[in-house]
Amino acid sequence: MIIEASDLSFSYPSSEPVLKGISFCVREGEIFAIVGGNGSGKSTLARHLNALLPMQSGTLKVAGMDASDPENTYPIRRACGMVFQNPNNEFVSSVAQEDIAFGLQNFNFPESEIPKIVSQSLASVGLSGFEKRDPHSLSGGQKQRLAIAAVLALSPKIIVLDEATAMLDPEGRKQVIDLALSLKSRGITVVMITHFVEEAALADKVMVLSLGRLLALGSPKEVLVQKEILKEARLLPVLPTLSYWSLLDEGLIPPSSPPLTKEGLWEAMCR
Ligand SMILES: Nc1ncnc2c1ncn2[C@@H]1O[C@H](COP(=O)(O)OP(=O)(O)OP(=O)(O)O)[C@@H](O)[C@H]1O
Numbered sequence: 361m362i363i364e365a366s367d368l369s370f371s372y373p374s375s376e377p378v379l380k381g382i383s384f385c386v387r388e389g390e391i392f393a394i395v396g397g398n399g400s401g402k403s404t405l406a407r408h409l410n411a412l413l414p415m416q417s418g419t420l421k422v423a424g425m426d427a428s429d430p431e432n433t434y435p436i437r438r439a440c441g442m443v444f445q446n447p448n449n450e451f452v453s454s455v456a457q458e459d460i461a462f463g464l465q466n467f468n469f470p471e472s473e474i475p476k477i478v479s480q481s482l483a484s485v486g487l488s489g490f491e492k493r494d495p496h497s498l499s500g501g502q503k504q505r506l507a508i509a510a511v512l513a514l515s516p517k518i519i520v521l522d523e524a525t526a527m528l529d530p531e532g533r534k535q536v537i538d539l540a541l542s543l544k545s546r547g548i549t550v551v552m553i554t555h556f557v558e559e560a561a562l563a564d565k566v567m568v569l570s571l572g573r574l575l576a577l578g579s580p581k582e583v584l585v586q587k588e589i590l591k592e593a594r595l596l597p598v599l600p601t602l603s604y605w606s607l608l609d610e611g612l613i614p615p616s617s618p619p620l621t622k623e624g625l626w627e628a629m630c631r
């Protein structure tokens with residue numbers, strides 16, 4: 361297991377607990393989605409995975425390292441990269457290649473290796489030729505791919521995408537999701553935080569949070585078609601699931617397990 365969390369709880373100063381006894385494991389190389397409504401604790405949890413918040417209670421191991429040990433802070437940050445929601449807040453330079461190089465310098469990569477790593481990282485997100493571009497001149501999807509390139513440059517084992525598609529149009533969102541799926545084939549573990557059930561449906565495993573509690577954990581097919589869970593987590597079902605429920609309400613199809621895909625809906629209708 362590349363991430364092992366047990367009974368993780370956390371409160372911000374003078375606040376109610378924001379994480380309440382969360383336990384889960386993530387397998388190396390899987391896509392692990394975290395879904396839940398606003399304020400359910402997703403970003404707080406993400407900040408634990410990247411050692412951006414100090415541990416308060418419970419245990420957490422990231423890439424084999426104990427997150428409560430301050431000595432592991434930097435190794436964990438290198439092993440687990442983060443990409444955030446707003447691409448405009450992520451850049452430190454007005455030149456794409458310098459932006460990636462900055463992260464490498466921070467982690468003391470030898471200067472002589474940096475140019476090669478920068479061009480490899482840009483190529484791996486489909487941005488070869490963008491070396492000299494100002495990150496702010498890129499499209500939303502390209503900005504997020506550049507942010508991912510900056511993380512990939514550090515050869516992380518895990519990438520956490522904290523609603524990295526939330527501000528993108530459908531095309532930009534597709535670019536980022538396709539890239540996330542391609543990381544899996546390179547053995548990189550992807551933790552994908554999202555409000556979109558369509559996106560979580562692409563994961564190997566889904567965890568649902570509600571007000572800091574773990575509401576459900578399982579495969580997308582098990583979790584993302586459960587009416588009560590979706591309602592409590594304030595998530596919108598995908599179209600095939602919604603259509604199934606409408607047809608069932610109208611008495612037009614017999615009850616079966618609710619589908620998550622078009623094919624599943626078709627099967628339910630043919631029954
Ligand atoms: N720095 C902070 N100080 C105090 N409270 C905070 C802080 N950051 C978050 N919170 C509170 O913690 C709770 C969980 O916030 P968090 O950002 O983890 O939720 P989230 O699931 O990521 O929400 P969203 O979907 O809006 O991004 C919220 O009630 C929020 O107000």
Ligand SMILES: [Mg+2]
Nearest residue numbers: 402403404523
């Ligand atoms: Mg958040």
